[in-house]
Amino acid sequence: MDSGKPIASICLGHQILSAAGVLKRKKCTAYPTVKLNVVLSGATWLEPDPIDRCFTHGNLVNGAAWQGHPEFISLFMALLGISVVF
Template sequence: MARVLIIAGDFVEDYELMVPFQALSMLGHDVSVVCPDKQKGEQIKTAIHDFEGDQTYTEKVGHNFTLNQSFNTVHSTQYDALLLPGGRAPEYLRLNPQVICLVQAFYQDVKPIGAICHGAQLLTAANIIEGVDISAYPACAPEVALAGANYIELEMDQAITSGQFVTAPAWPAHPAWLAQFNQLLP
């Protein structure tokens, strides 16, 4: 069973944190969820993004999620893989140099990295996806292309694996995304 690190923050997309945490745990993996500047036992707020026929997703307050590890105590060598959920959190997490260094460490050690929706913003900020096929929420396509990756437009329920990266556009892709991510885990 693998040890998986999830980096999250306030207003992470609810399903993109809750479902992977529960599904990977159910498969027997040891899953740690951390947030910069928060400790084990503290909570983060989630946001629910839904597709209701508007030009973009709608956003509602989600659930509180209790962190099970402290960000300042984790190191990439303790984990086999990294998972990056979307929502609003990646928008500001990408400004944290410690988060970027952690993402880069997983890349440099050639460990699996899963990113969904706006989680790709952490991949672009870490400057680690040049020449890689990457999917993300369509609003992130310009960032993905500017980072030198090949933006892959997929249906919302599809995912793609490219080397050590498994990416998908949004939470409807959980079955495909998590299955592909799980295949890369030791």
């Protein structure tokens, strides 16, 4: 996280980031059952309402559930500086 490299986490992936101690001062969401992990790790919880809502905070793109994959991938591509043109 400190290197600034892009990180993408969706659903229960925040359990790994919480255990690694890298969510402190981040604003993020995850699957609602992981909310306690996220809050206790020092992050600010963003309510995933609706459940497909995704967010970017610094180098972290995060989402709550598979329903958010289109927005999640779009945000991650933007973070990587990639655009798709048809």
